[in-house]
Amino acid sequence: MSLPSLHIDINQPDFIKDPYDQLATLRKEMPVYLDSVWNKVFFTRHSDIAALLKDKRLGRTMLHRYSRDEIGWPPPDPREAPFRRYQDNVFMDMEAGAHSRIRSLVTKVFTPKRVESMRATLERTTHKLIDAVEANGKADFVHDIAEPLPVIMIASLLGIPDEQIQYLRPWSNAIVKMYELGYTDQQVEEANRAATEFMEMIGGLAAERRIKPQDDLITELVQVEEKGDKLTEDELRATAIFLLNAGHEATVNGSSLGLRALFQKPDQLKALKEAVAEGNSTLLKTGVDEMLRYETPLPMFERYVIEDMDFNRVKLERGMEVALMYISGNRDEARFNQPNELILSREDNPLLTFGLGTHYCLGAPLARLELQVLFSVLFTRCPNIQPDGEAEFSSGFVIRGLNKLPVKL
Ligand code: HEM
Numbered sequence: 001m002s003l004p005s006l007h008i009d010i011n012q013p014d015f016i017k018d019p020y021d022q023l024a025t026l027r028k029e030m031p032v033y034l035d036s037v038w039n040k041v042f043f044t045r046h047s048d049i050a051a052l053l054k055d056k057r058l059g060r061t062m063l064h065r066y067s068r069d070e071i072g073w074p075p076p077d078p079r080e081a082p083f084r085r086y087q088d089n090v091f092m093d094m095e096a097g098a099h100s101r102i103r104s105l106v107t108k109v110f111t112p113k114r115v116e117s118m119r120a121t122l123e124r125t126t127h128k129l130i131d132a133v134e135a136n137g138k139a140d141f142v143h144d145i146a147e148p149l150p151v152i153m154i155a156s157l158l159g160i161p162d163e164q165i166q167y168l169r170p171w172s173n174a175i176v177k178m179y180e181l182g183y184t185d186q187q188v189e190e191a192n193r194a195a196t197e198f199m200e201m202i203g204g205l206a207a208e209r210r211i212k213p214q215d216d217l218i219t220e221l222v223q224v225e226e227k228g229d230k231l232t233e234d235e236l237r238a239t240a241i242f243l244l245n246a247g248h249e250a251t252v253n254g255s256s257l258g259l260r261a262l263f264q265k266p267d268q269l270k271a272l273k274e275a276v277a278e279g280n281s282t283l284l285k286t287g288v289d290e291m292l293r294y295e296t297p298l299p300m301f302e303r304y305v306i307e308d309m310d311f312n313r314v315k316l317e318r319g320m321e322v323a324l325m326y327i328s329g330n331r332d333e334a335r336f337n338q339p340n341e342l343i344l345s346r347e348d349n350p351l352l353t354f355g356l357g358t359h360y361c362l363g364a365p366l367a368r369l370e371l372q373v374l375f376s377v378l379f380t381r382c383p384n385i386q387p388d389g390e391a392e393f394s395s396g397f398v399i400r401g402l403n404k405l406p407v408k409l
Contacts, residue, residue, distance in 0.1 A: 002315075003032065003033060003034040003041060003314060004030050004034070005033065005036045006034075006035065006036065007035055008022065008042075009037075010181070010300070011181065011395070011396065013393065013395070015397065016396070016400060017393050019299075019328075020331055020340065023044055023331065026042075026044045026328070027328060027332060027334075031043065031048065032044075032048065032314050035323070038181055038323070039321070040302065040321040040323045041314075041321070042323045042325060043322060043323070043324050043325065044325045044329070044332075045332055046329035046330075046332035046334065046335040046336075046350075046352065047332075047334065048312065049324045049325070049328075049329040049352060050350075050352070050356055051311075052322065052324060053303075053324065053352075053355060053356040053357040053359075054356060055309075055311075057305065057307050057309045058322065059095040059096075059303060059304055059306050060093050060095060060303060060304070061093055061094060061095055061304065062304045062306055062319070064094070064095045064096045064097075064098060065306055071318070071319050072319070079185075079188060080178075080188055080191075081192075082192040083175070083191045083192050083195045085195065085234065086175070086195040086198070086199055086237075086241060087178070087195075087238075089232075089235050089237070089238030089239070090239075090242045091103055091235075091239065091242070099358065099359075101229065102231065102239065103362070104226060105221075105226055105229070106221075106239060106362065108224055108226060109217060109220035109221060110217065110243070114157070114217075115365045115369060116369070118157065118366070118369065121156065122149075122153060122369065122374075123377060125149060125152050125153065126145070126149060126373060126377040126378070127377060127381070129144060129145045129148055129149060130378070130409075132144070134381070134382075134409060137409055138406065138407065139406075139407055140405065141256060141259055141405040141407045142252070142401075142402050142403065142404050145255075145378070146255045146374075146405075147169065147248075149370065150247065150251035151165060151168055151248045152165065153248075153366075153370060154243065154244055154248050155168060155244065156216075157366075158217045158240055158243060158244060159205065159217060159218045159219065160205070160244070161205075164201060167197070167198075167201070168244055168248075169248075171195075171197065171198045172244065172245040172248070172249060174187070174190040174191050174193070174194035175245060176399050177190070179399065180396050180398050180399070181397075181398065195241075199234075199238070202218070202236075202237040202240045202241055203233070203237055205218050206218055206221075206236055206237065210222055217240070217243070221236050221239060221240060222236065243363075246361075246363060247366065249399055250297040250298050250367065251297075251367050252401060253297035253298075253399065253401025253402065254291070254292050254297045254353075254367065254371060255370075255371050255374055255375075256391075256405050257295035257297060257400075257401060258288070258291030258295065258371065259378075259407075260295070260387075260391050260402065261291055261295050261342050262342075263387045264342075265342045268287075268343075271283065271344060271345075272284070272287055272375065272379065275287075276376050276379040277379075277380070277383070281372070281376075283344055284375060284376055285368070285372060286344060286345055286346055286347060286349070287344035288372050289346075289349050289351060289368070290342060290345075290349060291342070291344075291371070292353045292354075292367075292371075293330045293336075293349055293351035294342045296327040296330050296352075296353050296400070297400055297401055298326065298353070298399065299326055299327035299397060299398065300323055300325050300326060300397065300398055301323075301324055301326065301355065302321055302322065302323050302324070303321070303322050304320070304321055304322075305317060305319065305320040305321075305322065306318065326352040326355070329352045330351055330353065336349075382409045384409070386407065386408050387405075387408075388406040388407050388408040389406040390406075391404065391405045391406075392404045392405075
């Protein structure tokens with residue numbers, strides 16, 4: 001079957017804010033299409049996305065199977081070299097043995113026990129952030145609470161000294177601009193600078209930990225060993241940076257979009273406040289997953305087609321890029337009852353928000369815990385919280401979130 005061709009500018013502010021009607025039409029009328037400008041094959045149905053994420057004929061790279069020459073990729077752009085030194089060592093962008101080698105080393109240190117050990121610090125930190133704004137009677141939820149919380153948590157998990165935490169967010173912001181479809185020369189320059197400074201800082205901390213180990217993840221990454229295998233210096237630095245970035249970017253957006261969604265559905269907000277007041281953690285758990293389904297903070301991920309394949313009669317050729325619209329799968333009427341409703345008690349919830357398959361989010365337990373604690377403390381401390389003006393979306397679709405969400409406490 002030949003693919004229908006079409007272009008949707010996913011970076012349009014209106015689409016970023018509310019892509020749902022267009023996505024519903026696509027799921028019904030053109031669930032797979034070739035975007036004529038991005039030159040990628042877009043998939044919008046839950047069943048297709050889930051199947052493709054488990055299919056080994058697709059991957060986040062092809063370089064584990066072919067040389068650049070074999071697949072006609074140009075040599076890496078030398079202007080991006082400092083950024084690439086970081087990105088080429090990020091295990092999320094690896095496949096097969098290279099990926100599983102680093103993922104299993106990281107899994108050994110980033111354990112459920114370590115995540116659970118963060119609960120008390122999380123509660124304390126959330127209280128402190130609310131203390132700082134409570135007297136004003138109002139706040140910008142994004143700036144004052146949603147953003148600092150995961151940054152402080154992931155930084156303390158890794159062992160970043162307090163005085164260096166301020167750099168993480170700007171560095172991370174500059175780096176993630178490279179993941180959008182289309183970026184400017186200035187953005188490349190900023191990402192290069194951020195990657196270089198970030199790699200240096202982590203290198204310095206790792207050197208200190210080798211001499212004087214601490215109870216933190218950088219120390220564990222320095223020491224981790226499996227069957228005699230260890231991380232190289234660049235892998236160690238890139239892994240720590242990646243954990244820091246992945247460990248807050250989406251969580252900030254997940255909690256901000258989640259609160260905005262609650263404001264739009266007062267009955268659900270009321271139910272959650274009541275559950276928190278009664279100490280009912282079941283609704284908090286299903287509710288956080290539902291918020292993350294209803295508004296997807298990382299709406300789209302891509303894969304390369306590694307070998308020619310027939311997928312549901314669609315011919316996918318080696319080297320093609322596919323764009324998987326998790327945000328659309330999360331609202332698929334074929335998979336979810338009342339997909340456009342926020343139903344915090346939803347139990348059958350196979351959300352695609354954390355991906356599926358070999359790259360399934362390693363930080364999902366931490367992200368869930370952070371959101372559960374945040375909403376629990378927030379509604380206990382501020383049961384009358386309400387919107388105080390319009391929420392503002394940030395630019396960019398691939399990392400989708402809010403710049404501000406003014407609230408009365
Ligand atoms: C609401 C918050 C979060 C969301 C929505 C999210 C989403 C995702 C998704 C969709 C993937 C898979 C990407 C793909 O399919 O190509 C992923 C991978 C990953 N995430 Fe998260 N994430 C979140 C929070 C976190 C946190 C807190 C951490 C902690 C450090 C983290 C660490 C990772 C890592 C290490 C991977 C790479 C896994 C691999 O390639 O094997 N994430 N995340």
